[in-house]
Amino acid sequence: MVRGWAVVGGAIFIIGQQTLDGGPDEGGVVGLLTSPYWWTVPLGLIVIGLAGFGFAALAWRMTTYAVGDETVHLRRGVVFKQQRHARLDRLQAVDVRQPLVARLFGLSELKLEVAGGSDSGIAIGYLRDADASELRNELLARAAGLRNTPPAVAGSSRVAAEQGSGGPEEVPARVDGPPVGAPEAPEQPVLEVPPARLIASLLRTSVTIFFALFIAGLIVTVIVTGTPQVVFAVIAPFIGIGGYLFNRFSTEFAFRVAISADGIRLRHGLLETRAQTIPPGRVQAVSLTQGLLWRGPDWWRVQVNVAGYGGDGDAGTTNVLLPVGTRDEALTVLSLVLPDLGIDDPRAVLDAGLAGDSRTPGPFTGSPPNAVWVDPIGWRRQGFAVTGRALLLRSGRLYRILAVVPHERTQSLGIAAGPLQRRLGLASFEVHSTPGPVSPGVHHLAAADAAELLEEQAARARTARAHAGPERWMEGPR
Missing domain, CATH: 1.10.287 (Helix Hairpins)
Incomplete structure (x- = not known):
C-alpha cells in the first residue's frame, strides 16, 4: 500500500x-x-x-534480509535480482524514515549508511515501527562490537536457512518478520529547535527576501500592465522557491538532538519524520555557518560530512546537525562530535574562529596584507588554527564559515595557486573530505605557510589515525 x-x-x-x-x-x-x-x-x-x-x-514478496555478526544482507528485485551486503564495522549512520503514507500504516524504512560510493547504503522497508526500532538497536549493538546479542531474525521465513562457509547461520527474513533486537540504549536530550525560531530563521534568509521581492514585482507588473496572465508565465520559479522554503521548514520541523552510547541521535520532520543515529567517530568534518541576517540574534547552522550521506538524494537534510541555534547551542552540538579539542581554552579559540579576523588575538594564522588584491572583502577572515585534536579553518566576511576537521578524518590535502596568487606569493589550502556540504579550505595564505601546513597536517593525520579507536567503538583497543 x-x-x-x-x-x-x-x-x-x-x-x-x-x-x-x-x-x-x-x-x-x-x-x-x-x-x-x-x-x-x-x-x-x-x-x-x-x-x-x-x-x-x-x-x-521478493525482498528478504538477514543480519550476521559482520554483515547485513538484502535481496530484492522482480525483473532484475539484486543482492546487497553492508559491513557493520563500516556502518556510518542508521536512519529510521517514515514518509507520510507509511506513518498512516504504522510502518518505517530502515536505512543503513556505510562508507562507500553514492549508492552504498541499504534500505530495508517497510517494517513495523517497533520492529524497525528493534532492528536499529540490534545493528548498532553489533556495529559497536557487542557480539553476545542474539541473531536479529525471528518468525518463520519462506526462504530456507543458508549456512555460510565457516560463519554463523544467517536466516533471511521477509520484511514483515519481527526482529529480536537488543534493548535501546538510554539517551540524554541535548536541545530542541523551537518552531518559532525555525520560521524566523527562514524569514531571515536571502531566499525569502528574494521571494518577497519577486512577489512584490509580480504584483506591480500586473497592476501596471493590467495583464494578470503574466502570473502563469512565472509560475514555475514561484513554485520552485516556495517549495524550497516549505521543504526546509517541513524537514527541519521539531528538530531534536540527543546523545547516547550509540552516538548522536537526531529526530525531525513534519510530513516525513526521520530518526537518525550517527555512531561515535563517524563525522568526517563539521561546518558552523552564519548568514548576514543571522548576526543580530547570533544564530548558527551546523552541518557535517558523513561517509555515505554525500550521495543521498536528500543529503541536504541528512547532513544537518543543527538547522538553527544560538552560538552556545552550536558549540554544544560541536562538542558532541569532538568532545575535546586538545587545548586549554577551547571557547576562546572557537569564538575567534566564528566571528574573529586577522585583527583578533588568537592562534589563527591569517592571510598576508597583499591578499587584499585577490580578496578585497574577506581576506582578513581567511585563517587556520591547529589544536591537539583538529584543524580549524575560517573564511567568509558576509557569510561566515568555520570548518572543523578531526586530524584522524583527514582524507587528503592539497595546495592550489593561480597565476595572480603565484605572483603575490599566495596559495590556497584544501582538506579533501568525503562528499557533503562541508568543503574545508582556506584561501590566499602565504605560500610558505600553506606548504608548511600541508606537511605538518599530513604528519598529524598519520599519527592520529595510528592512535584512533577501533571501528567497533564498544570494543577496547587490541
Whole structure:
C-alpha cells in the first residue's frame, strides 16, 4: 500500500494536468471526459492502480534480509535480482524514515549508511515501527562490537536457512518478520529547535527576501500592465522557491538532538519524520555557518560530512546537525562530535574562529596584507588554527564559515595557486573530505605557510589515525 499509491498518484497528476491545459473542444483526456466514453478514464485509473499495487506486492514478496555478526544482507528485485551486503564495522549512520503514507500504516524504512560510493547504503522497508526500532538497536549493538546479542531474525521465513562457509547461520527474513533486537540504549536530550525560531530563521534568509521581492514585482507588473496572465508565465520559479522554503521548514520541523552510547541521535520532520543515529567517530568534518541576517540574534547552522550521506538524494537534510541555534547551542552540538579539542581554552579559540579576523588575538594564522588584491572583502577572515585534536579553518566576511576537521578524518590535502596568487606569493589550502556540504579550505595564505601546513597536517593525520579507536567503538583497543 505504501509503495503502490505513488503509481496511482502519478496517473491522477498527469490526467489532472492535461485536463487543466486542455479545453472542452480539444481531444485527449478532455475529449474523453466530455464524451459518452468518459467511463474509460476511471477504468484506466483502476487498471493502473491494480498494476501498481500488484507490482508493489510482488516486489515485497521478493525482498528478504538477514543480519550476521559482520554483515547485513538484502535481496530484492522482480525483473532484475539484486543482492546487497553492508559491513557493520563500516556502518556510518542508521536512519529510521517514515514518509507520510507509511506513518498512516504504522510502518518505517530502515536505512543503513556505510562508507562507500553514492549508492552504498541499504534500505530495508517497510517494517513495523517497533520492529524497525528493534532492528536499529540490534545493528548498532553489533556495529559497536557487542557480539553476545542474539541473531536479529525471528518468525518463520519462506526462504530456507543458508549456512555460510565457516560463519554463523544467517536466516533471511521477509520484511514483515519481527526482529529480536537488543534493548535501546538510554539517551540524554541535548536541545530542541523551537518552531518559532525555525520560521524566523527562514524569514531571515536571502531566499525569502528574494521571494518577497519577486512577489512584490509580480504584483506591480500586473497592476501596471493590467495583464494578470503574466502570473502563469512565472509560475514555475514561484513554485520552485516556495517549495524550497516549505521543504526546509517541513524537514527541519521539531528538530531534536540527543546523545547516547550509540552516538548522536537526531529526530525531525513534519510530513516525513526521520530518526537518525550517527555512531561515535563517524563525522568526517563539521561546518558552523552564519548568514548576514543571522548576526543580530547570533544564530548558527551546523552541518557535517558523513561517509555515505554525500550521495543521498536528500543529503541536504541528512547532513544537518543543527538547522538553527544560538552560538552556545552550536558549540554544544560541536562538542558532541569532538568532545575535546586538545587545548586549554577551547571557547576562546572557537569564538575567534566564528566571528574573529586577522585583527583578533588568537592562534589563527591569517592571510598576508597583499591578499587584499585577490580578496578585497574577506581576506582578513581567511585563517587556520591547529589544536591537539583538529584543524580549524575560517573564511567568509558576509557569510561566515568555520570548518572543523578531526586530524584522524583527514582524507587528503592539497595546495592550489593561480597565476595572480603565484605572483603575490599566495596559495590556497584544501582538506579533501568525503562528499557533503562541508568543503574545508582556506584561501590566499602565504605560500610558505600553506606548504608548511600541508606537511605538518599530513604528519598529524598519520599519527592520529595510528592512535584512533577501533571501528567497533564498544570494543577496547587490541
